[in-house]
Amino acid sequence: MPVTVSAKRALRGSTKKGIINLSIIKKLEAAIRQAKKSKSDKAIKSAMSLADRAAKKHTIHKNKAARIKSSLSKLNKTSKKK
Numbered sequence: 001m002p003v004t005v006s007a008k009r010a011l012r013g014s015t016k017k018g019i020i021n022l023s024i025i026k027k028l029e030a031a032i033r034q035a036k037k038s039k040s041d042k043a044i045k046s047a048m049s050l051a052d053r054a055a056k057k058h059t060i061h062k063n064k065a066a067r068i069k070s071s072l073s074k075l076n077k078t079s080k081k082k
Contacts, residue, residue, distance in 0.1 A: 021059045028054050028068075035072055044072050 002008045031047040048069050055065035 021057075024050075024054050024057065024059045028060070032068065032072070036075060039075050039078075041076065044076050047072055 002011050028047070028050045031043070031050050035043040035047040051060070051065040051068040051072075054060045055062045
């Protein structure tokens with residue numbers, strides 16, 4: 001447990017940020033699952049947008065966002081070939 005006032009304040013802040021980051025990641029993962037399942041343009045664009053926003057807020061690494069977007073764009077190409 002934190003002892004000093006600043007350590008208590010930092011704990012409160014990190015707890016709140018952790019909850020927010022967890023919700024962002026859950027939304028992103030759900031959007032990715034939906035995009036892979038439906039393979040529609042709208043779902044893919046939505047998942048890509050969420051990946052960009054998560055990377056911008058430093059919730060996920062920018063290279064992870066790039067990998068996610070790359071895999072989603074491959075889904076888009078295969079659905080257009082059929």
